[in-house]
Amino acid sequence: MTKFEALGLQKSLLDAITDMGFETPSEVQEKAIPILLETETDLVALAQTGTGKTAAFGFPLIQKIDSNSRTTQGLILSPTRELCLQITKEIQAYSKYEKNINTVAIYGGASITDQSRQIKRGAQIIVATPGRMKDMISRRLVDISKIDYCILDEADEMLNMGFFEDIKDILSNTPDEKSTWLFSATMPKEVSIIAKKFMHSPQEITVGTKNAGTSTVQHEYYVVGGRDRYPALKRLADTNPDIFSVIFCRTKRDTQKVAEKLIEDGYNAGALHGDLSQNQRDLVMNSFRKKQIQMLVATDVAARGIDVDDITHVINYQLPDEIETYTHRSGRTGRAGKSGISMVIVTRSELRKIKSIERKIQQDFISKKIPTGMEICEIQLYHLANKIKDTKINEDVETYLPAINDVLQGIDREELIKKIVSVEFTRFFNYYNKSKDLNTTDSRDRGGDRDYSNRGDAPSSGSVRYFINVGEKDGYDWMSLKDFIRDTVGLGQDDLFKVDVKDSFSFFNTDATATDKILATFNDFKVDGRFVNVEVSKNPGGGGGRRDRKRSGGAGSGRDRNRSGKDKGRRGDRSFAKSENSGKRRSNRRKSDFF
Ligand code: ADP
Numbered sequence: 001m002t003k004f005e006a007l008g009l010q011k012s013l014l015d016a017i018t019d020m021g022f023e024t025p026s027e028v029q030e031k032a033i034p035i036l037l038e039t040e041t042d043l044v045a046l047a048q049t050g051t052g053k054t055a056a057f058g059f060p061l062i063q064k065i066d067s068n069s070r071t072t073q074g075l076i077l078s079p080t081r082e083l084c085l086q087i088t089k090e091i092q093a094y095s096k097y098e099k100n101i102n103t104v105a106i107y108g109g110a111s112i113t114d115q116s117r118q119i120k121r122g123a124q125i126i127v128a129t130p131g132r133m134k135d136m137i138s139r140r141l142v143d144i145s146k147i148d149y150c151i152l153d154e155a156d157e158m159l160n161m162g163f164f165e166d167i168k169d170i171l172s173n174t175p176d177e178k179s180t181w182l183f184s185a186t187m188p189k190e191v192s193i194i195a196k197k198f199m200h201s202p203q204e205i206t207v208g209t210k211n212a213g214t215s216t217v218q219h220e221y222y223v224v225g226g227r228d229r230y231p232a233l234k235r236l237a238d239t240n241p242d243i244f245s246v247i248f249c250r251t252k253r254d255t256q257k258v259a260e261k262l263i264e265d266g267y268n269a270g271a272l273h274g275d276l277s278q279n280q281r282d283l284v285m286n287s288f289r290k291k292q293i294q295m296l297v298a299t300d301v302a303a304r305g306i307d308v309d310d311i312t313h314v315i316n317y318q319l320p321d322e323i324e325t326y327t328h329r330s331g332r333t334g335r336a337g338k339s340g341i342s343m344v345i346v347t348r349s350e351l352r353k354i355k356s357i358e359r360k361i362q363q364d365f366i367s368k369k370i371p372t373g374m375e376i377c378e379i380q381l382y383h384l385a386n387k388i389k390d391t392k393i394n395e396d397v398e399t400y401l402p403a404i405n406d407v408l409q410g411i412d413r414e415e416l417i418k419k420i421v422s423v424e425f426t427r428f429f430n431y432y433n434k435s436k437d438l439n440t441t442d443s444r445d446r447g448g449d450r451d452y453s454n455r456g457d458a459p460s461s462g463s464v465r466y467f468i469n470v471g472e473k474d475g476y477d478w479m480s481l482k483d484f485i486r487d488t489v490g491l492g493q494d495d496l497f498k499v500d501v502k503d504s505f506s507f508f509n510t511d512a513t514a515t516d517k518i519l520a521t522f523n524d525f526k527v528d529g530r531f532v533n534v535e536v537s538k539n540p541g542g543g544g545g546r547r548d549r550k551r552s553g554g555a556g557s558g559r560d561r562n563r564s565g566k567d568k569g570r571r572g573d574r575s576f577a578k579s580e581n582s583g584k585r586r587s588n589r590r591k592s593d594f595f
C-alpha cells in the first residue's frame with residue numbers, strides 16, 4: 001500500500017497520482033486528506049506556498065463529488081487569474097481517470113459568455129476569482145446554491161487584495177450546510193474573522209511555520225541588563241567577523257547614537273533614518289550594498305527600502321512595539337534562498353514579548369548567551385588564522401622582502417606565527433580580558449514566565465524604599481522611570497512599585513531581595529555625564545519592611561567592587577556609560593522621535 005493509498009484515496013486518484021509522479025504525500029496532504037475524506041467538517045489549514053495545498057483539498061474534493069450529478073458541488077475561490085488557471089489544470093490532471101467530472105475556471109479578463117457556456121454544460125467544480133464570480137452570480141450565470149464544498153485558497157492573499165466584501169457576498173449565495181475549507185499561508189486578523197464568521201468550529205491544521213516568518217531564518221535572543229545592550233551588540237558583532245547586518249533601533253535618535261558609537265569603536269557602521277537627507281541616505285545605502293558598511297543601523301521605516309539580499313544577521317537592538325514589525329525586520333535576512341539569523345537583545349522584563357512573537361511567527365526562539373570575552377578572542381583568533389591562510393599574496397611585496405627578512409631574521413616559524421597572530425589578538429585580548437559576563441539569567445530556562453531571579457529562593461523579607469536623584473525635570477514620569485530602573489537593573493515587570501516622581505528626585509520600592517543589586521547597579525552610574533544615585537530611603541512613605549535600612553553595607557561593598565578597577569582598559573567602558581543616554585532618552589521619547 002502506498003502512502004497515498006493509506007490516506008484513503010480511491011484507485012482512480014491513485015492512478016492519476018502515479019502518473020503525476022507524486023511518491024509521498026506532503027505534510028499538509030497527509031494531515032488534511034484523511035480529515036476531509038472521513039468527515040464533513042470545516043477546516044482551516046495553514047501552510048506555506050509550495051507545500052502542495054492544491055492536492056490537499058483537490059483529492060478529497062474529487063473523491064467526494066457525485067459525478068452522476070451535473071450540479072455544481074464544489075467552489076474554489078482563488079486570488080488571481082494565474083492561480084485560478086493553475087488550480088484548474090491541477091484538478092483536471094488529478095481527475096483524469098474520473099468519468100464525467102468537469103472543472104471550469106472563471107476569472108476576469110476573458111469572455112464571460114464563453115465561461116458561462118462552459119458552466120451550462122455542467123461543471124461540478126468551479127475554480128474562480130472572487131471578482132468574476134460575484135459578477136456572474138449577479139448576472140445569474142452560475143448557481144452555487146447547492147454546493148457542498150467551498151474552498152478558500154490563499155485566503156490571506158485574497159483578503160490582502162481587498163476581496164473581503166466579494167467573498168462575503170459570494171458566501172451568502174451558498175447553502176449554510178456546506179463545508180468550508182480555508183487554506184492560507186498566514187493567519188492575519190482578517191482571515192480569522194472570515195473563519196469565525198463563515199465557518200462552524202473548523203478543525204485546524206498547521207504545517208511548519210504558520211506565519212510569514214521565513215523558515216530559513218533562525219531566531220535567537222540574548223538576555224542582558226538594560227544598560228548592557230550596547231556592549232552586547234559589540235560582542236555579537238565581534239563573534240561574527242564577517243557580519244553583514246541591519247541593526248534595528250526604535251527611534252531615530254537611538255539609531256543615530258548606536259551608529260555613531262559603533263563607528264567610534266572602529267566598526268564599519270552607518271545610520272539610516274528619516275532625519276537624513278535623501279542624498280545622505282543614498283550614500284549610506286551605496287556603501288552598504290558595496291559592503292563597506294557591515295552594520296547598518298536603521299529605523300523600521302527607513303529600512304523598508306533596503307533591497308539587499310545577502311544580509312547575514314538582523315539584530316534587534318530593541319524590540320519593536322508591534323509584533324508585526326518584528327516579522328518585517330527578520331524578513332530582511334534569509335532572503336533569496338539563503339539562511340539568516342535574527343538576533344534579539346532583550347532585558348528580562350521583555351521576555352514575555354519573545355513569547356508573543358513565537359506565537360505569532362510559529363517558530364521557537366533559541367535562547368543564546370552573549371559570548372564571553374575569551375570566547376570572542378578565540379573566534380577572532382581562528383578568523384585571523386583563516387584570513388592569513390586565504391589571503392592572496394600581493395606580488396609587489398617581493399621588492400621589500402629582503403629588507404623585511406632582515407628585520408625578521410632569527411625568528412623561527414612558530415615564533416613568527418605567534419607574533420603575527422598576536423598583532424590582532426592582543427587588541428581583542430586587552431579589550432576583553434577580565435570583561436564581565438553580560439548575560440542575565442533567563443527565567444524561561446527555569447520554566448517560568450515570572451522573574452524570580454532577584455528573589456532567589458528566599459522568602460520575601462519585606463519591601464525597601466529608595467531615593468533616586470532624578471525626577472520630572474529630567475523628563476521622567478512614573479512609568480518611564482519604572483521602565484528605566486527596571487531595564488537598567490534587569491528587574492522583572494512587577495518588581496518595582498510605588499514609584500513616586502517628584503520634581504528633581506523620586507522614590508520607588510522593591511522587594512528587599514533586590515536591594516543589593518539595585519545599589520550595586522547605581523553605584524558610580526552616569527546618565528548624560530551626570531551621576532544617578534540611588535539610596536535606601538528613610539522616608540517612610542513607601543511602606544513596608546526595612547524602609548530605614550541604611551546604605552552603609554551594600555553601598556560600601558558596592559563601591560569596593562567598582563567596575564573601573566575591574567574592567568580597566570576596556571574600550572567599552574566609555575560607551576558603557578554613554579549607552580545609558582539612549583536608555584534614558586528612550587523613556588523620555590516623544591512621538592516625533594519615531595520615524
Ligand atoms: P501550494 O498551493 O501549497 O503553494 P501547490 O499545490 O501549488 O502548492 O503544489 C506545488 C507543487 O508541488 C506543484 O507543482 C504540485 O504538482 C507539486 N506537488 C504537490 N504535491 C506533491 C507531492 N505529494 N509530491 C510531489 N509533488 C507534489
Ligand code: MG
Nearest residue numbers: 053054153154
Ligand atoms: Mg496554492
